[in-house]
Amino acid sequence: MKHARVQVDGMVVNATERDGQVVLEDGRRLWQDQVTWLPPLAPVERPRTILALGLNYADHAKELAFKEPPKEPLAFLKGERALNGHRQTTRRPADVQFMHYECELAVVIGRKAKKVRREDAYGFIAGYTVANDYAIRDYLENWYRPNLRVKNRDGATPLGPWLVDTADIPDPMALALKTTVNGKLTQEGSTKDMIFDVPFLIEYFSSFMTLSPGDVILTGTPDGVVDCRPGDVVVTEIEGIGALMNTIA
Template sequence: MKRARVIVNGMVHNATERDGQVVLEDGRRLWQDQVQWLPPLAPVDRPRTVIALGLNYADHAKELAFKEPPKEPLAFLKGERALTGHRQATKRPAGVKFMHYECELAVVIGKRAKNVKRGDAYGFIAGYTIANDYAVRDYLENWYRPNLRVKNRDGATALGPWLVDTADVPDPMALALKTTVNGKVTQQGSTKDMIFDVPFLVEYFSGFMTLNPGDLILTGTPDGVVDCQPGDVVVTEIEGIGALMNTIGSS
C-alpha cells in the first residue's frame, strides 16, 4: 500500500493511492495538484532521528574525485525542519554557485531497533519513500563533517510522495533511480550499487544507537548530480516507490 499525508482545506488527512489519485480516509478522491503534500510520516512524540549517508555509491564517490569509496558509512544527522513534501518549493540561497539534487531511497523504521542483526533487518522497516536531499556545494568544508548549512536548511530535503509498505517492495536493493530536470534525464542508477546496503545500515546504526518508529535513514545518491537554478522543476523517481517533484525557488 502507498500511504501519504496531505492538507485539504486547512486540515491534515491520511491518504492512500488509487489509480494515480489521492484517496482520503472519508473516501474522497482528489488529483495530486488538489492537495498540499506533507512528508509521508506519522507524527511522533519525540524528536525524529534523521540519518543521512554520504558517498554511499562508488560512482558518486568517483564523480567527486575520491580515489576509493568509504570503508564504513559516512553518516550525519539532519533536523526534522529540513523535511518538506512533494510538489513543494526548495529555495536556492542567494549568491551560491552550486546547488544540486540527490535522489535517495529513504528507509522508514517501523519498530524500536537495538542491536539488530543483518538477517532480521527488514522486519524493523515500516516502508520506503523517496528523498531529494538538496545540497549547496559552496557550504561544504569537509566531506566527512558536512557543514550544517549543506544539509540542514529549512525545507532542504523533499520527501514523498508516498510511504510504500515493506511488503510491497520485494527487493529494495534492486530498484532503478532516475532524476530529471525540466524533463531532461540527468541522473540514472540502481540501489544495487550501494556500497552499504539497507540491511547493513540497520545493523550498523542500531549497533550503537536506538532507532525508533518513524526514524529515517537516507541511503545516498548515485552519480549524475547537476547544478539547479531557480525555476527548475526536479523530479526524483525510484522504481516501485513513485516520483517526487519539486521546484527550485530563490531566496
C-alpha cells in the same frame, strides 16, 4: 499499499493512492494538484532521528574525485525542519554557485531497533519513500563532516509522495533511480550499487544507538548530479515507490 499525509481544506489527513489519485479517509478521491503534500511520516512524540549517508555509491564518490569509496558509512544527522513535501518548493540562496539534487531511497523504521542482526533487518522497516537531499557545494568544508548549511537547511529535503509498505517492495536493493530536471534525464542509477546496503545500515546504526518508529535513513545518491537554478522543476523517482517533484525557488 502507498500511504500519504496531505492537507485539504486546512486539515491534515492521511491518504492512500488509487489509480494515480489521492484517496482521503472519508473516501473522496482528488488529483495530486488538489492537495498540499506533507512528508509521508506519522507524527512522533519525540524528536525524529534522521540519518543520512554521504558517498554511499562508488560512482558518486568517484564523481567527487575520491580515489576509493569509504570503508565505513559516512553518516550525519539532519533536523526534521529540513523535510519538505511533494510538489513544494525549495529555496536556493542567492549567493551560491552550485546547488544540486540527490535522489535517494529513504527507509522508514517501523519498530524499536537495538542491536539488530543483518538477517533480521527488514523486519524493522515500516516502508520506503523517495528523498531529494539537496546540497550546496559552496558551503561544503569537509566531505566527511558536511557543514550544517549544506544539509540542514529548512525545507531542503523533499520526501514523498508516498510511503510504500515494506511488503510491496520485495527487494529494495534492486530498484532503478532517476532524476529529471525540466523533463531532461540527468541521473540514472540503481540501489544495487550501494556500498552499504539497507540491512547493513540498520545493523550498523542499531549497534550503537536505538532506532525508533518513524526514524528515517537516507541512503545516498548515485552519480549524475547537476546544478539546479531557480525555476527548475526537479523530479526524483524510484522504481515502485514514486516520483517526487520539487521546484527551485
